[in-house]
Amino acid sequence: MLLGFKTELKLNHIQRINIVKHCGVARHAWNWGLSLTKQILDHNQNNPDEKIKFPTAIDLHKWLVALVKPENQWYYECSKSAPQEALRNLRQSWDRCFQKKSGVPRFKKKGKHDSCTLEGTVKILSNHKIQVPKIGILKTYERLPQTQPKSVTISRQADRWFISFKIEVETKISNLTKIVGVDLGVKNLATLSTGEVIPGAKSYQKYQSKLRRLQWLNRHKIIGSNNWKKAQLKIARLHRKIANIRKDTLHKLTTLLAKNHGVIVIEDLNVSGMLANHKLAASISDMGFYELRRQLEYKCQLYGSKLVIVDRWFPSSKTCSHCGVKKETLSLSERVFNCDSCGFECDRDVNAAINLSKAVS
Template identity: 75%
Template sequence: MLLGFKTELKVNNQQRTALAKHCGVARHAWNWGLRLTKQILDHNQENSQEKIKFPSAIDLHKWLVALVKPECPWYYEVSKCAPQYALRQLSSAWKQAFKKAKKPPRFKKKGRGDSFTVDGWLYVDHFRVKVPVIGWLKTYERLPTEYQPKSFTISRQADRWFISWKIEVEPITPPKTQSVVGVDLGIKALATLSTGEVFVGAKSYRKYEKKLSRLQWLHRHKEYGSANWKKAQIQIARLHRKIANIRKDTLHKLTTYLAKNQSRIGIEDLNVSGMLANHKLAKAMADMGFYEFRRQLEYKCQLYGSELVVVDRWFPSSKTCSNCGTKKETLSLSERVFHCDHCGKKCDRDLNASINLEIAAS
């Protein structure tokens, strides 16, 4: 199976400038293509009789070469793949928007999610990679050289640069300690297993919320575009990266533990986007990373030979008694201890839900 591999680059000032130029060209091509496609959509809505065919990624690139490149000679300072892949990603984003799978694409801003993709003459050595136009880039760790990639994606987080590609990995089937386990996600505890184990979330945003607020308050008083303004931006971006890394580390450890030791895992199909609409709980839920938990668990179950069972989101795991199966009519969030009026069973609310998920996954 194919897995993503990502590592940090060890770049000098000249290479950092070249990478920033590639990101700028990719962002310019994306914004130009998005502006053009929006104009076409507006024209088709106003003139239903004289509709213009919605352009594909190939059409957009042809128009970019004919219209934009002659007026923007700095396009020739970077690899031709950077604007090509940006337009491909734009076309894919519009297809998902037309299918109602995602929201329509938005314009990109400098310094936010800067990245670009290249292909062609690529090579991976032990501690360096070769990228078109830029040349050799060093890395901090030894790289897997068994599989030569077809494309590289280079991205920036704060003041650091990262490179990623896909590698071929053989599935691993370690011995399992449990046959079936239910996992209930929550805010108080990140995950409660039907075995009684409780994993507490990192809550990294809550830990650094005051520090982040302080940095943002100081940043607003800086003169826009000044050296101190740029330094403050990097400080805020570093703290955001630290918060995200702490959260991802916690989730990686938990999902790896589950996929390696459990042969079958039952989780609930949570409506994360709908849950985040609750402004009272949105911050705490986002700090846990429910969506990232499921994403990691899905590919790790394939990697370690486990089976992931996603229980229907309307399954009343919290309201149902795990002993006799009696369902309660109402159960408020403040009730942390589940008490069954039929059989008299008392247990933790999250543990009761995880046991029900284990029964549903069996």
């Protein structure tokens, strides 16, 4: 099983400049390829009788070498894999767009989501050193796994740079047969069928006033000035802190579930539809339901447990977990479930979690 590994880099000034150059080349190749492919799509739409074949990643790279590189000599200062991988990612983005899995790819802007992928002479030299093409030997704060990755991705979060690559890990075989139902919510991140309640990090809610204050102070600064850059860095650091707190909570919960249970049952939530409710959109985004499901999928595979996704129309909240009678209506304000048939009384979320655990038995 392939698992992603990501750690922070310990860089000097020259290495930072070289990495920024590689990110700039990758961004330029992406924007050039996106502009070209959009022109081809517009031409095919306006001239159905004279359609041009949509280019592959190899075609785009050949055109880049023939048309763009000779006019931009700074391309030769960086590894050839940086623009090549950017065009490959662009082609994959178009494929997802054509399959209606995502929207149309967007142009990239300098300083936002800077990253580049490098392949070739990638070697892990010691516990804290890794060699990458053109840039050379990079140091890390964390111990590196002793493997030889084929490619690495270097990305930036605020003022810190991270390197990531895939490693091969052995999957475990779990002997656990315990079934647990997990009901996700806005008030609490997860309620288990055992009655245990896992509170959410709510990091955005905690730092929302501070974030608003920083953005408000930045409103009159001249874009591109030193004071504007300092303010943007403070905002980016706070966004990174908010995201890290949320990820930490999700990783602890998903590891706890996958390690200690044989079968985990969750609902197939329509997160995009839930975000349409503007009163709850911020709270739903703050919980990270999609990320929780993504982590559960690979961690269950890693630890040998089984993840069961119940249909989103399954009436887990309206059904009595004691007698099985379904209620016709149940408002969101009713936090305690009262069964009119058998008189069973239980917390609404615990009742839903128990119903989820019974859905596979």
